[in-house]
Amino acid sequence: MKRALLAIASGLILGQAMAAPQISPQRIIVNPVETDLKVNVWVDKAPNNSEATPDYVPGENIKIYTKTNQDAYVYLFNVDPEGKVDLILPNKYAGGENFLKANTTKVFPGPNDGFEFEIAAPYGVNKVLALASKTALDLNSLARFESQQGFATVSASNQNQLAQKLSIIVKPIPQDKWISATAYYNVARPGSNQVQETGDLQIESNVRGATVYVDGRQVGNTPTTITNLTPGSHTVRVTAPGYTEYSGTVTIRSNQRTSLDVSLRRELRSGNVSVNTNVPADVYLNDRLYGRSDITLRDIPEGTYTLRLVANGYTTYTSNITVRDGQTTAVNVTLQSLRYSLRVTSNVNGALVFVNGKQAGTIQNGVATFTLAPDNYEVVVIAPGYYVKSARVNLGGNSNIDLDLNRIQ
Numbered sequence: 362m363k364r365a366l367l368a369i370a371s372g373l374i375l376g377q378a379m380a381a382p383q384i385s386p387q388r389i390i391v392n393p394v395e396t397d398l399k400v401n402v403w404v405d406k407a408p409n410n411s412e413a414t415p416d417y418v419p420g421e422n423i424k425i426y427t428k429t430n431q432d433a434y435v436y437l438f439n440v441d442p443e444g445k446v447d448l449i450l451p452n453k454y455a456g457g458e459n460f461l462k463a464n465t466t467k468v469f470p471g472p473n474d475g476f477e478f479e480i481a482a483p484y485g486v487n488k489v490l491a492l493a494s495k496t497a498l499d500l501n502s503l504a505r506f507e508s509q510q511g512f513a514t515v516s517a518s519n520q521n522q523l524a525q526k527l528s529i530i531v532k533p534i535p536q537d538k539w540i541s542a543t544a545y546y547n548v549a550r551p552g553s554n555q556v557q558e559t560g561d562l563q564i565e566s567n568v569r570g571a572t573v574y575v576d577g578r579q580v581g582n583t584p585t586t587i588t589n590l591t592p593g594s595h596t597v598r599v600t601a602p603g604y605t606e607y608s609g610t611v612t613i614r615s616n617q618r619t620s621l622d623v624s625l626r627r628e629l630r631s632g633n634v635s636v637n638t639n640v641p642a643d644v645y646l647n648d649r650l651y652g653r654s655d656i657t658l659r660d661i662p663e664g665t666y667t668l669r670l671v672a673n674g675y676t677t678y679t680s681n682i683t684v685r686d687g688q689t690t691a692v693n694v695t696l697q698s699l700r701y702s703l704r705v706t707s708n709v710n711g712a713l714v715f716v717n718g719k720q721a722g723t724i725q726n727g728v729a730t731f732t733l734a735p736d737n738y739e740v741v742v743i744a745p746g747y748y749v750k751s752a753r754v755n756l757g758g759n760s761n762i763d764l765d766l767n768r769i770q
Contacts, residue, residue: 382528390490390527394536399430402437402491402544414545417480423546424478425449425489428466433493435461436500437469442485442548442593444519444612448504449489453511461493484548484615485592495538498530520594521610559589560613564599566623571601583623599623630663630686639695642672657689672696674735701756703731705740708765712744742766 383391405424406415417423427435427450436459437450449469451459456471470476492498503526504513517523531539564573566583573581576595580587583599590613599607604625611619636644638654645651646666651658654670661684670678675696682690705714705728712724714731716738722729724742733756740762741751747766754760 382531390492390524390531390541392531392536392540396537396540397431398433398493398495398538398540400427400433400435400491400493400540400542401429402427402489402542404489404544404546406546407544414486414547416547416549418549418551419479419481421480422477423480425469425544426466427461427469427491429461429463429493431463431495433461433463433495434497435459435467436492436494436498438490438492438515438523439487440490440520440523441487442483442612442614444594446515446517446520446523448500448513448515452513453506457511480548482548483592484550486545486547489544489546490541491543492527492531492541493539494531494534496534498534500530502526503530560592560615561618562587562590562595562597562611562613563618563620564597564623565621566599566601566607566625568601568604568625571599571604571623571625574598574600586618597621597623599625601625603628605629629660631660632663632684632686633689634658634661634666634668634682634684635689635691636668636670637691637693638670638672638678640672640675642670642675642678642694642696645669645671668692670694670696674699699735700732701735702759703733703738703740703754703756704759704761705729705731705742706761706763706765707742707750709742709744709747712742712747712766715741715743740764 383393401409403409403426404415405426406417407413425437427437429435435450436448438446438448440446451457454470454475455473456467456469461467470478503517504515506513517526562575563586564583569583571583572579573583573585575587575590575597592613592615594610594612597609597611605628607623607625611621613619634646635657636654642654643650644654644656644658646658646661646668648669663684663686665681665683668680668682675698678694678696682692684690705724707724707727710724710727713720714722714724714729716731716733718739721731735756737753737755739751739753741749742764743749744766746769748769750764750766752762752764754762
């Protein structure tokens with residue numbers, strides 16, 4: 362039987378890599394660590410040449426070859442120019458076993474598989490990713506076989522998802538135990554002499570003159586149009602001093618112009634503020650409450666702020682501070698307890714004055730003065746031969762109380 366390649370193959374893979382693997386616009390997922398394990402993948406029109414991009418036209422058959430230098434499990438993925446992802450190996454056909462012995466070349470489809478891979482649209486450059494591992498990989502999060510289904514259903518609906526899921530799948534594998542390779546082929550229109558058809562990319566930005574990179578190569582400054590790009594997905598970066606970098610992917614289609622309007626955001630320069638006080642205090646920056654000391658305020662935009670520290674019973678602290686990019690501004694403050702004046706007058710010089718049950722002073726020249734923290738107080742004046750006189754005061758500011766004594770008859 363014949364099987365259209367459109368149903369199972371073609372493409373380009375991009376995405377945000379995990380820590381170990383790297384995502385490359387050209388080679389898809391790459392192990393940055395040098396390994397003894399090697400894998401090769403190629404198509405029948407480019408024997409042992411994974412760098413070539415041979416042409417196929419719809420209706421032609423294609424064969425894919427792979428070989429490893431050590432015993433390994435090999436996984437083959439195809440992604441087409443529109444981002445459709447398919448898993449070629451392993452599969453449920455006769456030649457679908459994905460464990461390869463060292464230095465043994467395997468061809469897909471195999472001679473006993475009972476089908477052929479027939480080229481079909483979409484037109485453009487396709488990629489075949491070979492991922493070899495010394496241990497079997499768990500693909501359950503990426504691909505599943507349904508009953509009576511020869512090829513697995515891939516849950517990655519685009520190239521970014523495939524790259525992200527593969528990065529997660531290989532992460533538990535020791536870095537020197539897996540490797541990848543990529544082969545290319547082009548689905549060309551019948552009768553075309555072109556190696557491949559191309560498209561254009563027009564990039565504009567809110568920042569004129571921003572630097573543009575496509576697939577890691579600097580190509581100009583905004584606004585700009587990049588011509589003759591191969592169909593499929595390409596990485597785009599746009600940078601400008603003082604602005605946060607833009608990074609994304611675009612899909613180029615044959616004989617079409619793709620427009621990308623990039624809005625760059627101003628780069629946030631920020632620092633930290635560390636606030637420590639002798640008593641817990643509310644911390645305000647420009648009248649915004651951030652919490653209670655001791656505290657470190659993180660990612661505060663660069664600039665000058667009014668710092669205010671407020672604690673009950675203590676003098677409010679106010680100061681201007683400067684936050685600088687990448688630095689921590691340390692503020693260490695000893696808050697001073699609030700003190701108010703309490704003036705007690707009486708007609709008996711030498712009378713004893715008690716505050717909250719403790720002798721605090723005597724009346725001299727008709728007055729006794731005390732400096733106290735804000736609180737509730739009971740003031741009592743005592744003198745021999747006189748009736749005791751007392752008063753309660755809620756000291757919230759400077760206060761005066763008069764406690765004249767009456768003689769005992």
